[in-house]
Amino acid sequence: MANTFFNFPEIFSKFNAFHNGENWFTAHSHHFWPDCTEEALTDYWMDSAKLVDEKWNHIFTNKIPKLKKYLAQHLEINSWQNFVFAPNTHELLFRLLTCQEFNRQKKIKVLTTKNEFHSFSRQIKLLEEHHFVEVDALQFSDISNLHDQIESKLITNSYDFIFLSHVFFNLGLTISTELLDLIYEKTKQTSTKVILDAYHSFMALPFSMSKYENHFFYLAGSYKYAAAGEGLCFLFIPHKFQLKPFYSGWFASFSELATEQEKTHYELGASSMSGSTMDYSTLYKLLSVFELYKELNITQHDIHNYVLKLQDKFLAALTNKSLLKKLSSPENPITESIENEFYFHCHEGSLINPPYKTLEQDRAHFLCFRISDNNTCKELHEKLKINKIFTDYRGSHLRFGFGIYQQL
Structure with missing residues (x-):
C-alpha cells in the first residue's frame, strides 16, 4: 500500500x-x-575495526549480494547477479568501451547525442580526437525529434555502442518509452551495446527494466536521487554479453588469485567488468536507504x-x-x-x-x-x-x- x-x-x-x-x-x-546514512557510516567503521582484513569476505558475501537484490527489485530485473560496482560512472564507461578493440583502421562506431553528461562526452570526444571512434552525436529540439533522428540512423547504420541519457542533465527531458522500444526492437538481435545513462532518473522516475534486461545496459549511481552520496556507481550487464575489457582490475579474476594462469583470467558474468579495491562505505549508505524505504513502505x-x-x-x-x-x-x-x-x-x-x-x-x-x-x-x-x-x-x-x- x-x-x-x-x-x-x-x-x-x-x-x-x-x-x-x-x-x-x-x-x-x-x-x-x-x-x-550516519549510522551506516558508523557500521562500516565498526565492521572495518572488528573484521580488519576479513571485512572483504563480509562485504562480498553479504553486503554486495544484498544491494544487488535491492537494485534488481527496484528496476524489476530478474538477473540480480548481473550488477557490477565502481567508484564512478567514468570507470565503468571506459571499461565497457575497452571491450572493443581500439583500432584506427576500424573505428568503433557510436551513436549518441550532444547532451550527454561529462563522464561520457569528454571521454568519447578524446577518443574521437585520437581517431579511435566514429561518433554520430545528434542535436535535437525535443524527444519526438530525437526519435525521428535515431529511427533514421538505425535504418542506414549499424553501431558498436548506443549511449543515451534517460533524463538529459542539461535539459530535463526524458526519453520516451516509444523511443526505448524502437531502439530495443532495432538492436536486440545484434551485438550493439545500448547503454542507458540513468543517473538523473534512478530513484526519481518510476521505471522498469523488465522489457529491456536481455539487451540494455543500465548505468547509475548513489550520488543524486539515491541519496547516499558520492563513491558508488553500478552497471547492469545483460546475460547475452560475456565481456573481456582491456581496462581490467584484479577483482575481475578474484576466484583465481591463488592460481597462476598462462592467460589473463576473467570471471564469468558481470564480475568480468570488475575493477579494483574501493571504499565501500557508500554501499553501506545506499543499503541503509533501501532498508529504510522498505521499513517505511x-x-x-x-x-x-x-x-x-x-x-x-x-x-x-x-x-x-x-x-x-x-x-x-x-x-x-x-x-x-x-x-x-x-x-x-x-x-x-x-x-x-x-x-x-x-x-x-x-x-x-x-x-x-x-x-x-x-x-x-x-x-x-x-x-x-x-x-x-x-x-x-x-x-x-x-x-x-x-x-x-x-x-x-
Whole structure:
C-alpha cells in the first residue's frame, strides 16, 4: 500500500537542521542524505575495526549480494547477479568501451547525442580526437525529434555502442518509452551495446527494466536521487554479453588469485567488468536507504508523486510571482531588482521541460529554464545564492531541482 501522506523531510532531519532558512534546489546534483546514512557510516567503521582484513569476505558475501537484490527489485530485473560496482560512472564507461578493440583502421562506431553528461562526452570526444571512434552525436529540439533522428540512423547504420541519457542533465527531458522500444526492437538481435545513462532518473522516475534486461545496459549511481552520496556507481550487464575489457582490475579474476594462469583470467558474468579495491562505505549508505524505504513502505511512486507536488507548488507561485517572497526570510530579504530580474528570465515560457508537455511518469525531478546567455545565467545563479536560494546551471540553462527532503 502506498505511503501517500508520509512526512519525507522528517527522515532528513540531520541534514535539514544545518540549513534552516535556506532553499536547496540541487537534488539533481547533491541530494541530502537521510539520517540512516550516519549510522551506516558508523557500521562500516565498526565492521572495518572488528573484521580488519576479513571485512572483504563480509562485504562480498553479504553486503554486495544484498544491494544487488535491492537494485534488481527496484528496476524489476530478474538477473540480480548481473550488477557490477565502481567508484564512478567514468570507470565503468571506459571499461565497457575497452571491450572493443581500439583500432584506427576500424573505428568503433557510436551513436549518441550532444547532451550527454561529462563522464561520457569528454571521454568519447578524446577518443574521437585520437581517431579511435566514429561518433554520430545528434542535436535535437525535443524527444519526438530525437526519435525521428535515431529511427533514421538505425535504418542506414549499424553501431558498436548506443549511449543515451534517460533524463538529459542539461535539459530535463526524458526519453520516451516509444523511443526505448524502437531502439530495443532495432538492436536486440545484434551485438550493439545500448547503454542507458540513468543517473538523473534512478530513484526519481518510476521505471522498469523488465522489457529491456536481455539487451540494455543500465548505468547509475548513489550520488543524486539515491541519496547516499558520492563513491558508488553500478552497471547492469545483460546475460547475452560475456565481456573481456582491456581496462581490467584484479577483482575481475578474484576466484583465481591463488592460481597462476598462462592467460589473463576473467570471471564469468558481470564480475568480468570488475575493477579494483574501493571504499565501500557508500554501499553501506545506499543499503541503509533501501532498508529504510522498505521499513517505511515508501515506493518509487510515492517519491515521484511527492516531487511532482513540490514542482506544481513551485510553478503556481512562479506564475503569480509570489515565489521569491515565499523563499525569502527576514534575514535574507529579496530586493525588488532581483525579483524583477528573476521573473523576467524565469517563467513558464522559458521552461525547457514544462510539465504540461510531458507525461506524468516522465517528468524529471528538476526544472530547467533557458536564460538569455551564459553570463546572465551565471549572474542570476549567484544572486539567488546570496539570498540562500541554491540552484545550479549548465551554460545558459538554470536548473531548479526537487527532492523529498524539501517541505511541501
